[in-house]
Amino acid sequence: IEAIRNTVEQVKLLDRFSNKSTTGTLHLTATHLIFVESNATSILHHHIASVEKLSLTTSGCPLLIQCRNFRVVHFVVPRERDCHDVYSSLLRLLRPVSYDELYAFSYNPKQNEQQRDEGWQLIDLGAEFERMGVPCDQWQLTDVNRDYKVCETYPRDLYVPITASKPIIVGSSKFRSKGRFPVLTYFYQERKAAVCRCSQPLSGFSARCLEDEHMLQAISKANHNNRYVYVMDTRPKLNALANRAAGKGYENEDNYSNIRFQFVGIENIHVMRSSLQKLLEVVGTRSLSVMDYLVGLENSGWLRHIKAIVDAAIFLTKAVTVEGASVLVHCSDGWDRTAQVCSLGALLMDPYYRTIKGFMVLIEKDWISFGHKFADRCDQLDGDPKEVSPIFTQFLECVWQLTEQFPQAFQFSEWFLIQIHEHIHSCQFGNFLGNSQRQREELQLKERTYSLWDHLLSEQQLYLNPVYSPSFAETHPVLEPSTQPWNFKFWRNMYHQFDRSMHPRQSILKNTVMLKENSKELESTVRELQAKLQKFGVSTSPLELHSQQKEQAQEDTPVGSGEERTVEGSSATENGYGEIKGSFGSKSEPAIVSLEFGVARMTC
Amino acid sequence: MEFAELIKTPRVDGVVLHRPFLPTVEGTLCLTGHHLILSSRQDNTEELWLLHSNIDAIEKRFIGSLGTIIVKCKDLRIIQLDIPGMEECLNIASSIEALSTLDSVSLMYPFFYRPMFEVIEDGWHLFSPEEAFKDLESMTDEWRLSEVNKDFTVCPSYPSLVTVPKDIDDDTLCKAAAFRHGGRFPVLSYYHKKNGMVMMRAGQPLTGTNGRRCKEDEKLINATLRAGKRGYIIDTRTIAVAQQAKARGGGFEQEANYPQWRRIHKAIERSNILQESLIKLVEACNDQSNSMDRWLSKLEASNWQSHVKEILTTACLAAQCIDRSGASVLVHGTEGTDSTLQVTSLAQIILEPACRTIRGFQALVEREWLQAGHPFQQRCAQSAYSNGKPRSEAPVFLLFLDCVWQILRQFPCSFQFNEHFLITLFEHAYASQFGTFLGNSAAESRVKLKLSRKTVSLWSWVNRPQELERFVNPLYEPNSLVIWPSVAPQSLLLWEGVFLRWNRSTKFLDEAYEEMVHIIEYNKELQNKVNSLRRQLAQLETEDSPLQTP
Secondary structure, three states, rough: OOOOEEEEEEEEEEEOOOOEEEEEEEEOOOOOOOOOOOOOEEEEEEEEEEEOOOOOOOEEEEEEEEEEOOEEEEEEOOOOHHHHHHHHHHOOOOOOOOOOHHHOOOOOOOHHHHHHHHHHHHHOOOHHHHHOOOOOEEEEEOOOOOOOOOOOOOOOEEEEEEEHHHHHHHHHHHHHHHOOEEEEEEEEEEOEEEEEEOOOOOOOOOOHHHEEEEEEHHHHHHHOOOOOOOEOOOOHHHHHHHHHHHHOOOOOOOOOOOEEEEEEEOOOOOHHHHHHHHHHHOOOOOOOOOHHHHHHHHHHHHHHHHHHHHHHHHHHHHHHHHHOOOEEOOOOOOOOOOHHHHHHHHHHHHHHHOHHHHHHHHHHHHHOOOOHHHHHOOOOOOOHHHHHHHHHHHHHHHHHHHHHHHHOOOOHHHHHHHHHHHHHHHHHOOOOOOOOHHHHHHHHHHHHOOOHHOOOOOOHHEOOOOOOHHHHHHHHHOOOOOOOHHHOOHHHHHHOOOOOOOOOOOOOHHHHHHHHHHHHHHHHHHHHHHHHHHHHHOOOOOOOOOOOOOOOOOOOOOOOOOOOOOOOOOOEEEHOOOOOOOOOOOOOOOOOOOOOOOOOOOOO | OOHHOOOHHHEEEEEEEEEEEEEEEEEEEEEOOOOOEEEOOOOOOEEEEHHHHEEEEEEEEEOOEEEEEEEEOOOOOOEEEEEEEEHHHHHHHHHHHHHHOOOOOHHHHOOOOOOOOOOOOOOHHHHOOHHHHHHHHHOOOEEHHHHHHHHOOOOOOOOEEEEOOOOOHHHHHHHHHOOOOHHHOOOOOOEEEOOOOOEEOOEEEEEOOOOOHHHHHHHHHHHHOOOOOOOEEEEOOHHHHHHHHOOOOOOOOOOOOOOOOOEEOOOOHHHHHHHHHHHHHHHHHOOOOHHHHHHHHHHHOOOOHHHHHHHHHHHHHHHHHOOOOOOEEEEEOOOOOOOOHHHHHHHOOOOHHHHOHHHHHHEEEEEEEHHHHHOOOHHHHOOOOOOOOOOOOOOHHHHHHHHHHHHHHHHHOOOOHHHHHHHHHHHHHHOOOOOOOOOOOHHHHHHHHHHHHHHOOOHHHHOHHHHHHHEOOOOOOOOOOOOOOOOOHHHHOHHHHHHHHOOOOOHHHHHHHHHHHHHHHHHHHHHHHHHHHHHHHHHHHHHHHHOOOO
């Protein structure tokens, strides 16, 4: 960590849900805000969404900092002048205006150039399409967008039906918002059914485009099993109608042969942004009653939106896997709701995407390469606040909801999802910077920054789901989640990840992970001991036990951190059962126990 | 009365059984005095054995001559029986109705049940007040076991032996009893070994509108305080409710008369409100509408989670007074048989590690619920599908179990038992082949019904090694600390194991649980293997080099 700019001592950090506080020293560096007491809390400037100076109190000047990873810190600085200094420094540091100011360009994990390149080569989308079985007799790679001339928010490499000629593609792209014409994103080999994505057609009230109609015809022809193509407009019908007045809109079934048109009703980025805002307001309330919590949860609409996305993904999955039909998904621009539905649908259809590596590939394909506007949505640069929206967060949450229903289907645990979420805002790695592939190339990210995937793979031990069963994929290649409303739960470990008092004090996940790691150590100890015994001429049976693991760990990764298992206590006062009136002298609390596993760790 | 009189049609062929998430079964329906049985003609097909006492309500429908009976059980399951023939269907329905609502306790199944297993350890003799007192004696000599209630005349809902301060004689107890609701004078509920503080429980004081006082009652509870110390009285009712109670002869301790005590009012609801809450919650869980908003608003309207939070909070407060503030506590509501017991028993789960073991939890249920006079038979007469006007039914015990489950979820390694154990207790409190939860008090069950001679104890069955195995939490590691649960609404979960049990398939969750158990067992085996190899090696090394030591 580089030079410290400001240091303020005797700063109090208040817990937002109890009356507890700790006193320590606050440091401000070029990239981090660091609070040091017995241990250090470090906050990347990029994570800070807002800083607020509250009115002066007797104990000092309060500073309220809200972070994009849902951390809320409340400092009290003894002297107002110090507080103002920190506040104004932060305001300057908070709003980078150019990409060069982002942490990724100064972050150096001490890798050489070759290691960096290898990191970036981990994910290869060409290989991913090959894995799906593309190119094939019906689908081909087109070079039409090699130079980003047809669509600047799409990647260079695109897959289209073999019967879609260049003039058809170009014509179709002119009839679609931002030139985002229908392209392949997932191929369900078993039924030769395709999942395609695009943006809305510029149909207005009556406009039509023969090339676009041909394009859909080509998608239909590419599927011999089922010539119907479902066109899923992921917007509520009302929104789509409103778009018609602006010369955009949706496909008229009369103009396209063999399509089945369907609205699925996911709300737009503005609704989602305010929904999360409401949710966070509710769960951030101190001494919240159950009634206010449930009413607030309902009124925020958050879980309704999550369910709508999952419902849409299930619709997509059924059309493809049960009916063997190809599906074209779009919304308005085709980079928010479309990305959510296509990626979640693929996750339901293809077990590969439920592995650590596969999940990275999925994000790289449906989100990064197809131009989800991470810079705008995650507020990486000082931009338009109306462009900010938790679209990707919702996707991660949908995946979490699925992991709750299918605990053995995913190779990763929720800490993997939370860690990815941490880094869409951290701007520490290059992957999520910018809004499109073209922009990323211009920024020379592969030369100037490091890849998150390499970093996450190097510590994947931390993200493994201990009860993951690879054989689950064989018995359940396609997941069929229940959409009963009670299956959708508030994701406490995401939205309260930094609020220790909310969480179980002992974690089943943490325990199981540690036992599994410990077992690996014991296995090698057994082998060592057996080898020693052999020297004495004692032969022992090879390591074979009654409950021998059915599936040995997939790869030989270094054995655990040797963390001690602790029986954790908890404290009475941080839970706020109610103040004891006229307390007769209270004793000090027992020392705070260690942080819960997986709470996003320091990243400096 | 003969059961045969109630059974108009003892058997019907060609009945089709529908159960959620299970294939339909066709077979012969038989009614016996205590069971509804469906046996299929095929082998290997699961049969249905349903206790009549588990049936909460039935509905019948007809389509032509095909009748359908919907059976709603106290364990919240709903099954459907298609019965060919209108007359058969009507007969079956009326028989079930009669058999599931028998008034006489002595006709209940536990009096007829003969165990298929050998009783090794008789559950009826496992947890006596004498035994509990022996433990107490080893820690303190400030208490005595009083026989003042030996014939149940001082307090009909107390056991014959109660623990009271050593310096208080039986005469004083009798006078204090006359001043407390139901004769429930303050008795010891829990002794906190760490600092010698105690928790007592009682019925409300009968102050009435003119502020009656009772010197003996004051003397009794003051005797539990150390010199110079003060205590807390936790009244589980709001101050408004407690005030209203005065008009009916009840009330609360006036500060002037109890200067050494601070009173805290909490807001745990009374039984009829809890019953209504349960009915609404189960209705919400059975709603098939698939709308998120509807689910959340119904969940909220049921208020169930609010009750869980309030009860847990009050228990935590009691525990906090004892452990953190070093003060003794007296807990009461109105009768002292419902919310009071929820609070005193949960506080012990929080404070006392022994209560988190299987045996310790059984002892707790015995001490704080059965012997403490929770009227199980009245409270558990009906469950969530009761449609008549509730009499005294209320899910008081179920709420307690729900609260325990919440703590278990937050401290998954600190309990020797698992969720399944709690669900089993819930089932048996409402319908059982065992006599444990019959009757309303020790006087009634032990003496009048002679349960310990005429029925089998649930604990006799639970504690058999084969059964016990199913209730053990594989993650358990004794935790000697006080465990403070979070009571934030975000930390409290819906107890799906009970309320959504029949509405979802738990196959994937069960398999994942199995895998976790497997990981734990494998680790234990490896540990043993390492230990035995080390011993073997150490032995060889010493044998091999006897001359190495100087």
